[in-house]
Amino acid sequence: MNGVRLQSVDKYFGVVQVIDGVSMEVPQGEFAVFVGPSGCGKSTLLRMIAGLEDTSGGTIEIEGRDVTATEPAKRGVAMVFQSYALYPHLSVFENMAFSLRLARAPKASVIEQVNEAARILKLEEHLDKKPSQLSGGQRQRVAIGRAIVRQPKVFLFDEPLSNLDAELRVQMRLELTRLHRQIGATMIYVTHDQVEAMTLADKIFVLRDGVVQQAGAPLELYDDPVNQFVAGFIGSPAMNFLDATIARRTEGGIVATITGTEGQTLEVRVDGRDPVEGQAVSLGIRPEHLKIGEGGISVTVEMTENLGGVAYLHTRLPDGREVVVERRGERESRTRETISVTANPEDVLVFSNEGQRIR
Amino acid sequence: MITNRRKHIAIAMTLIAPFVFIFGLVFLYPTIRVIELSFTDAPLIGSGEWIGLDNYKKLLSDNLFYTSLKNNGYFVLLTVVPTTVIALVIALAVNRLSGRMQALMLAAFFLPYILPVSVVTQIWAWMLDFQFGILQPAIAFFVGERVPVFRHPVWVMPTVATVTIWWTNGFNVLLFIAGLRNIPTELYEAASLDGANRWQLFWKVTWPLLWPVTALVLTLQLILQLKLFDQVYLLSGGGPFNSSYVLLMMVYREAFQLNNGGYASAVALVLFVIIMVVSVLQFQLLRIGGRK
Numbered sequence: 001m002n003g004v005r006l007q008s009v010d011k012y013f014g015v016v017q018v019i020d021g022v023s024m025e026v027p028q029g030e031f032a033v034f035v036g037p038s039g040c041g042k043s044t045l046l047r048m049i050a051g052l053e054d055t056s057g058g059t060i061e062i063e064g065r066d067v068t069a070t071e072p073a074k075r076g077v078a079m080v081f082q083s084y085a086l087y088p089h090l091s092v093f094e095n096m097a098f099s100l101r102l103a104r105a106p107k108a109s110v111i112e113q114v115n116e117a118a119r120i121l122k123l124e125e126h127l128d129k130k131p132s133q134l135s136g137g138q139r140q141r142v143a144i145g146r147a148i149v150r151q152p153k154v155f156l157f158d159e160p161l162s163n164l165d166a167e168l169r170v171q172m173r174l175e176l177t178r179l180h181r182q183i184g185a186t187m188i189y190v191t192h193d194q195v196e197a198m199t200l201a202d203k204i205f206v207l208r209d210g211v212v213q214q215a216g217a218p219l220e221l222y223d224d225p226v227n228q229f230v231a232g233f234i235g236s237p238a239m240n241f242l243d244a245t246i247a248r249r250t251e252g253g254i255v256a257t258i259t260g261t262e263g264q265t266l267e268v269r270v271d272g273r274d275p276v277e278g279q280a281v282s283l284g285i286r287p288e289h290l291k292i293g294e295g296g297i298s299v300t301v302e303m304t305e306n307l308g309g310v311a312y313l314h315t316r317l318p319d320g321r322e323v324v325v326e327r328r329g330e331r332e333s334r335t336r337e338t339i340s341v342t343a344n345p346e347d348v349l350v351f352s353n354e355g356q357r358i359r
Numbered sequence: 360m361i362t363n364r365r366k367h368i369a370i371a372m373t374l375i376a377p378f379v380f381i382f383g384l385v386f387l388y389p390t391i392r393v394i395e396l397s398f399t400d401a402p403l404i405g406s407g408e409w410i411g412l413d414n415y416k417k418l419l420s421d422n423l424f425y426t427s428l429k430n431n432g433y434f435v436l437l438t439v440v441p442t443t444v445i446a447l448v449i450a451l452a453v454n455r456l457s458g459r460m461q462a463l464m465l466a467a468f469f470l471p472y473i474l475p476v477s478v479v480t481q482i483w484a485w486m487l488d489f490q491f492g493i494l495q496p497a498i499a500f501f502v503g504e505r506v507p508v509f510r511h512p513v514w515v516m517p518t519v520a521t522v523t524i525w526w527t528n529g530f531n532v533l534l535f536i537a538g539l540r541n542i543p544t545e546l547y548e549a550a551s552l553d554g555a556n557r558w559q560l561f562w563k564v565t566w567p568l569l570w571p572v573t574a575l576v577l578t579l580q581l582i583l584q585l586k587l588f589d590q591v592y593l594l595s596g597g598g599p600f601n602s603s604y605v606l607l608m609m610v611y612r613e614a615f616q617l618n619n620g621g622y623a624s625a626v627a628l629v630l631f632v633i634i635m636v637v638s639v640l641q642f643q644l645l646r647i648g649g650r651k
C-alpha cells in the first residue's frame with residue numbers, strides 16, 4: 001500500500017514556480033529522503049505534504065486518502081522541524097502531551113503515551129525540565145517524541161539534524177534508523193546532506209529546481225545516475241568530470257580524447273549508438289575508480305589528504321582542472337609528483353553536453 | 360584575556376560618572392530635599408519650621424486627599440486593563456497584515472502618541488463640545504440627550520480615560536507587535552499540526568509567549584496612569600465637584616497656588632510611595648502568574 005503518493009504536484013509563489021509537476025510514491029513503512037541543494041524545493045514539498053503550504057496543482061494522497069485540501073492536523077502526519085519548534089513555556093512532558101491535551105485524551109492515557117515515547121527516546125529523567133534546560137540533541141529527541149505521541153501515519157523531518165554537531169549527528173542518524181525499524185511508520189526526511197540521505201534512506205529523491213531528477217535506492221543512485229547533476233550530487237568526495245571528445249568508436253565502446261591533456265585517451269564502455277565520433281561529452285569517474293597505472297592521463301598531485309585508512313589525492317590536469325583520486329592503504333605523500341591515472345572502461349560514465357547520461 | 364583589574368574599574372567609573380553626577384544633581388538631591396521639606400511648614404520658596412509628622416497627620420484628615428486617591432484608583436481601573444486589551448487586539452489585527460499595509464496601519468495607530476497633550480485635549484474638547492461637537496449627536500442617539508461630558512460628574516472620568524487611551528495606545532501596540540514578531544512561526548505550524556484551532560493557537564501559544572510583554576505593558580501603564588495630571592487639568596480642571604480631582608492636581612494646587620511647599624511635598628511623597636509599591640507588587644504578581 002502507498003504511504004504517500006503525489007501526482008503532478010505544482011507550487012507557485014506568486015509567479016515563481018518552485019515545484020514543477022512532481023509525481024512520486026513512497027510505499028508504506030519506507031524511509032524516503034528528499035535531497036538537493038538549497039532552494040531546490042525539497043522543504044516546500046515536505047511542507048505541502050504536511051499541509052503547511054497549499055498546493056497550486058495536482059493531488060497528495062496519504063494512505064489512499066486524498067488530503068490535498070485537508071487541514072494539517074487531520075492528515076495523520078507529524079513533523080519535526082529544523083529549529084525543533086518546542087513550546088518554550090511548557091515542560092518536556094507537556095510539549096509531548098500537547099496534541100493529546102488538545103484532543104482531550106483521558107489523563108491516564110496521556111501519561112501512558114508520553115511515558116512510552118519518553119522511554120523509547122530515553123527522556124524519562126528530563127520530563128519535568130523546560131526545553132531551555134536541554135542540550136541540542138535532547139531537544140531534538142523531544143521534538144521526535146512529540147511526533148511519536150501523535151501516532152501518525154507519516155513522519156516528516158525537515159533537516160532535523162542540521163543544528164547538531166558532527167558527532168551527535170552520526171549518533172542521531174543511528175537513532176533515527178532504529179526508531180524507524182521500531183515504529184515502522186512511513187518517514188519522509190528532507191536534507192541537503194547527501195551522506196544523511198545515503199545512510200538513512202530506503203529510497204532517495206534527488207530534487208533540483210522543483211523537479212525530481214531521479215528516485216531510487218541509495219546505491220542505485222550512486223552506481224547508475226541518470227544525469228550529471230545526480231552523479232555530482234551523490235557521493236563524497238564528488239565524482240570527477242572530465243571534458244572529452246569522441247576519438248573513435250570501438251567494439252562495445254568508445255575511445256575519448258580528454259580535453260586539456262596532450263591527446264591522452266580513455267576507453268569507455270557504451271552500449272548504445274551514441275555518442276558519435278567527434279561529439280563532445282563529459283566523462284564521470286568516481287575517485288575510487290581511478291587507478292594509478294601506465295597509459296592513462298597524466299595529472300600532477302597538488303595535495304594529499306590522508307585520513308589514515310584512505311587518502312585523497314587532489315590532482316590537476318595540465319589545464320588546471322581538478323581530479324580527485326582515492327587511494328586505500330597508501331601512506332606516503334605523493335604531493336608534487338606527476339602520475340598517470342586510468343579507469344576500467346565500465347566504471348566511466350558518459351554524459352552529453354546537456355548533462356544527460358549516455359549509456 | 361588578561362586584564363588590569365584596577366584599570367578596568369577606573370574605566371567603568373569614568374564611563375558611569377556623568378550619569379551618576381546628573382542623576383544625583385537632578386533626581387537624588389531634589390528627592391532628599393522633598394522628603395526634608397515634607398516635615399516642615401515651608402512655603403514653595405524659602406525655608407520653614409520643622410513640624411515633624413504634622414503634614415502627614417493633616418493629610419490623613421483631608422477629605423480632598425481621599426477623593427483624589429479614589430479618583431486615581433478609578434482612573435487606573437478605567438485605563439490600565441482596557442488599554443492593554445485594546446492594544447493587544449489591534450496588534451493582533453495589524454500583525455496579520457503584511458508589507459506596506461501593515462506599516463500604514465501601524466503609523467495610523469501610532470500617530471496620536473506623537474501629539475502634544477494640549478493638542479490632544481483640544482481635539483477632544485472640540486469633538487465633545489456641548490453645542491458644536493461632532494460626537495454629541497452620537498451621544499444623543501445613545502442616551503437621548505446631549506451631555507456636557509467634562510462638566511458631568513458621572514461622565515467626566517470615563518471620558519478623560521477614553522481620551523487617554525486614544526492618545527497613548529499606539530505605544531502599547533508597538534510593544535505588542537514587537538512581542539508578536541518574536542514568536543517563531545514554526546511554533547504556530549507545530550501547534551496547528553498538533554491540532555490546535557485559532558482559539559487554541561492564541562491561548563496556548565501566543566498568550567503565554569506574549570506574557571512578558573503584557574506584564575511590561577500593564578506595569579508601564581499603571582505607573583503612567585497613576586501620574587495623571589495634564590488631561591484632567593486641561594479638560595475638566597478637576598471638576599465638577601472634584602469628581603475628576605487627582606493627587607497630582609492636589610500637589611500642584613498646594614504648591615503653586617496655595618504656596619504650601621511642605622504640605623505639597625508630603626502629598627507628592629505619598630503618591631511616589633504608592634506608585635512604587637503598587638508597581639513593584641504588580642510586576643512581581645504578574646511574573647509569578649506568568650511562571651505557572
